Amino acid sequence: MAGDEGAFRLVVGLGNPGRRYEGTRHNAGFWLVDELLHRLGGELREQGRFHGAVARLAVDGYDCRLLEPSTYMNHSGRSVAALASFFKIPAAQILVAHDEIDLPPGGVRLKRGGGHGGHNGLRDIQSALGTAEFARLRLGVGHPGHRDEVIPYVLTRPSPAERQRIDAAVAEAAGCLPQLLAGQWDRACQRLHTGVKGG
Numbered sequence: 001m002a003g004d005e006g007a008f009r010l011v012v013g014l015g016n017p018g019r020r021y022e023g024t025r026h027n028a029g030f031w032l033v034d035e036l037l038h039r040l041g042g043e044l045r046e047q048g049r050f051h052g053a054v055a056r057l058a059v060d061g062y063d064c065r066l067l068e069p070s071t072y073m074n075h076s077g078r079s080v081a082a083l084a085s086f087f088k089i090p091a092a093q094i095l096v097a098h099d100e101i102d103l104p105p106g107g108v109r110l111k112r113g114g115g116h117g118g119h120n121g122l123r124d125i126q127s128a129l130g131t132a133e134f135a136r137l138r139l140g141v142g143h144p145g146h147r148d149e150v151i152p153y154v155l156t157r158p159s160p161a162e163r164q165r166i167d168a169a170v171a172e173a174a175g176c177l178p179q180l181l182a183g184q185w186d187r188a189c190q191r192l193h194t195g196v197k198g199g
Contacts, residue, residue: 077128
């Protein structure tokens with residue numbers, strides 16, 4: 001994609017609302033949105049019509065909305081589809097940040113389209129939008145070692161050392177936002193994929 005077609009108008013951070021889930025691996029997408037707000041200003045406001053908390057940012061002349069769904073992970077699509085429909089944002093201009101068990105803590109990758117890989121948030125968004133052609137920011141949280149342990153693993157907190165590596169990846173990803181909003185996908189990928197490494 002080139003030009004404005006490749007620019008992003010909506011950045012979604014996936015997670016579960018409430019104190020019970022604060023700090024758990026499944027909330028890595030929320031951490032990305034929180035980091036963007038910390039860097040760029042702005043404030044999330046709960047908006048019932050979008051089933052989530054929304055902020056609006058202007059970065060280098062580009063307009064962007066941030067969204068943290070309050071629907072719980074398995075129903076994230078309801079929130080994303082409501083906001084995208086209202087503001088007429090096509091799937092290709094949506095970036096979804098989420099926890100990724102197939103990357104080590106601190107690993108981070110950008111990806112366009114593809115399957116949901118068993119991630120319930122991505123699965124529901126894909127179903128609600130009727131397409132998988134949205135972009136993903138994959139934030140590595142590591143794998144528990146067996147698929148039967150994945151759910152309890154992502155719903156618990158990382159160790160302090162793991163959290164430090166994840167936070168470093170989140171910070172690096174947040175630094176790529178101006179390029180992503182400008183549609184500079186290849187440049188953002190080059191910066192991100194040669195930056196923070198998993199450990």
